[in-house]
Each structure stands twice: as C-alpha cells, then as structure tokens.
Amino acid sequence: MMSEIRVFSGIQPSGDMHLGNYLGAVRQWVENQGKGKQNFYCIVDLHAHTILRDSQELRDNTRSLAAMLFACGLDPNISTIFIQSQVRAHAEACWLLNCVTPLGWLERMTQYKDKKDKLNSISAALLDYPVLQAGDIILYDANEVPIGEDQKQHVELSRDIAQRFNNLFGETFVLPEPIVLDIGARVMNLSNPLSKMSKSFQENDGGVVGLLDSDAEIIKTIKRAVTDSGNEIKFSADKDKAGVNNLLGIYKVITGKSVENVEKDFEGTKGYGVLKEKVGEIVVDTISPIRAKYQEFMSDPSELDRLLEIGAENARSISEPKVMEMKNKMGFI
Structure with missing residues (x-):
C-alpha cells in the first residue's frame, strides 16, 4: 500500500x-x-x-x-x-x-x-x-x-x-x-481583465506576458494594461476596477505579501503609473532568470x-x- x-x-x-x-x-x-x-x-x-x-x-x-x-x-x-x-x-x-x-x-x-x-x-x-x-x-x-x-x-x-x-x-x-x-494566483488578460490570460488569445492581443518575452516587451505590455479612470490603488470587488485588481494580484502573488501589506506598499500613491512600474519590475525580475535557463536547456x-x-x-x-x-x-x- x-x-x-x-x-x-x-x-x-x-x-x-x-x-x-x-x-x-x-x-x-x-x-x-x-x-x-x-x-x-x-x-x-x-x-x-x-x-x-x-x-x-x-x-x-x-x-x-x-x-x-x-x-x-x-x-x-x-x-x-x-x-x-x-x-x-x-x-x-x-x-x-x-x-x-x-x-x-x-x-x-x-x-x-x-x-x-x-x-x-x-x-x-x-x-x-x-x-x-x-x-x-x-x-x-x-x-x-x-x-x-x-x-x-x-x-x-x-x-x-x-x-x-x-x-x-x-x-x-x-x-x-x-x-x-x-x-x-489567477492572472487575467492585461488588455481584457475580465478574461483569464490564455494562450488562445492572439499574439497581437497585447494582454499576454510570455515567459520568453524580452524585458522591454514585458515592461511595454504591463504599461499598456487596462485600468480605469480612477487613481486609488486598492483591491476591490468592483468590476470596473478589474484591471487594477489584476495588477495588484500579480504583485501579491510574486511578493508573497498579504492584501494589507500590498496596499500599504502603494499607500499615498496617486495614479496607476507607479503601480505598473513596480509590477513591471518584479515580473522582469521573475521571468528574466527563467528565460536564461530556458535558453540553456534549448541549446543542449x-x-x-x-x-x-x-x-x-x-x-x-x-x-x-x-x-x-x-x-x-x-x-x-
């Protein structure tokens, strides 16, 4: 047994x-x-x-x-x-x-x-x-x-x-x-945050971050992420805030921080530019070493x-x- x-x-x-x-x-x-x-x-x-x-x-x-x-x-x-x-x-x-x-x-x-x-x-x-x-x-x-x-x-x-x-x-x-x-850990499409990030989206959709994307491509994709007309960086159940929720969710999962501590990191920040910048940085830091190891395996x-x-x-x-x-x-x- x-x-x-x-x-x-x-x-x-x-x-x-x-x-x-x-x-x-x-x-x-x-x-x-x-x-x-x-x-x-x-x-x-x-x-x-x-x-x-x-x-x-x-x-x-x-x-x-x-x-x-x-x-x-x-x-x-x-x-x-x-x-x-x-x-x-x-x-x-x-x-x-x-x-x-x-x-x-x-x-x-x-x-x-x-x-x-x-x-x-x-x-x-x-x-x-x-x-x-x-x-x-x-x-x-x-x-x-x-x-x-x-x-x-x-x-x-x-x-x-x-x-x-x-x-x-x-x-x-x-x-x-x-x-x-x-x-x-559910990541949504950055162009359409009401839909899951998926391989089925076309390459030119612009809402998918690939693990083989360059650092510059990752930053560009996240900078273009759909948000809303507000400027408060907090988790919300409001569908209109789905884009901000998605970015905060990515930040939360990668950093391992609680909801409270994630929101504290952006306390006093107005506008979503800083949010996108920080999310872009941690995603690049996560994906870049994976991409390098991938190239090693593919070359052997x-x-x-x-x-x-x-x-x-x-x-x-x-x-x-x-x-x-x-x-x-x-x-x-």
Whole structure:
C-alpha cells in the first residue's frame, strides 16, 4: 500500500507559456516539490492532437515546454517529469477504460459541448479525451489533482470511471481528489481583465506576458494594461476596477505579501503609473532568470532528452504494471 500521497498534473504543449501559466500553476508545482508527496508532471501531447496540429509544430512545442518546465524549477531528481506519448501505457489504458465508460458520461462534459458548438468538424478524440485524461491520473494511483475550477468536472469523471472499473473488476484504482488551486494566483488578460490570460488569445492581443518575452516587451505590455479612470490603488470587488485588481494580484502573488501589506506598499500613491512600474519590475525580475535557463536547456538537446528519459522511465515503472493488472482482471491473456 502506498504511504506517500501522489499528485498528478498535466499541461498541454499548445504554445509558449505565459505569466498566467507560471503563477497560476507551475510555480506552485515547483514550490510543492520535496514536501512529502510524489509529484508527476506530464506533458500531455496526445491531448494536443484532439484538434489536429502541424506535426513539426507539436514537436517544437513539446520540447520547448519541457525546457521551460525545467527552467522554472521542476527537478527530475525530486519529481517525475515526462512526455505522455513516450509512455505507451497511457494510450493502452485509454482503450481499456473506454470499454467501461458509458457514452452519456462523455456527451455531458461541458468542455466537449462548448467546443462541439464552435467547431465545424470534430474528431472522436475530442469526445474521448476525458477518458485518456482519466487514465493519465489513475494509472499512477494519484490521490490529488491540482486544477483550475474549470477542470473539476474532468477529475470527477476520472473518479467515476475509476469507481466503475473497481466495481466491475475489483479494487484496482485509487479515487483521485480535485484540489482547486489558490484563486489568488489567477492572472487575467492585461488588455481584457475580465478574461483569464490564455494562450488562445492572439499574439497581437497585447494582454499576454510570455515567459520568453524580452524585458522591454514585458515592461511595454504591463504599461499598456487596462485600468480605469480612477487613481486609488486598492483591491476591490468592483468590476470596473478589474484591471487594477489584476495588477495588484500579480504583485501579491510574486511578493508573497498579504492584501494589507500590498496596499500599504502603494499607500499615498496617486495614479496607476507607479503601480505598473513596480509590477513591471518584479515580473522582469521573475521571468528574466527563467528565460536564461530556458535558453540553456534549448541549446543542449541531448541533456534535455536525458532528463525527459529519467521521467519516462520512472513513469513506465509505475504505469506499465498497472496496465498489466487491468488486463489480467479484464481477462486478457
């Protein structure tokens, strides 16, 4: 029986990482290493193909994301960092779990319904990817899955699939629990602070701070951040103050200060220019060393491959015996 809690997180290689990815998830992953839990961080490239992508673009994005995760501080000596498609058990487990998953469970998924309405043509993979996601999680008997609020339904489905398999074939999987990440780390788009900072925004949107942006580009983006016609620098629930809230939130998360101490830092300051200047400075100080480490990893492909193979080997050592257990219980010879 496992004594250590296991944590599973996945991230798609769908474009360059931005400040929202880092503060909202990856920085917390880094900080939670070595705290008595086994952490698994998976680059879910199989999920990326639910909407077909250019093959070279996917390869480039996958390697770039791996380099960025290591540059941010994920340590292969403490955590298991691997590429999904390099561990065959994920694809095999998906098929086995398909056999026990009712179609209706997949058709009710909110994200599937949203995308189905927006796309002219959809693949079977788009409908089925929650089953692959369930396999990603339960193959490792993950106890916890850190997520944003919008992913809660998917982890609940993973629990349902695991429970159904257990009921049909005997106790096999741990039932995972969704752990909703600190809402304080939610970074909004700087041009539209009512929307989350996202890779889906076009590059010329001007509201996204990329982790590969130069210092000058970062400062420029933050200087152009939407605020309001007032000049009071305080947290507020007023939607009209969403832009200022967003900048203060970024400052709070990076500095680790309380709401009271953040507001104290700007006490007596009138106008948002000083706020933008200070936020720009701490964001540059945060991103600049990450960008430099990223370039080091990208300039040494063999070292990057070596680190990824360490993670893949560890993932295989856990997931392959689990698939064999599944097959034996289901009657495969």
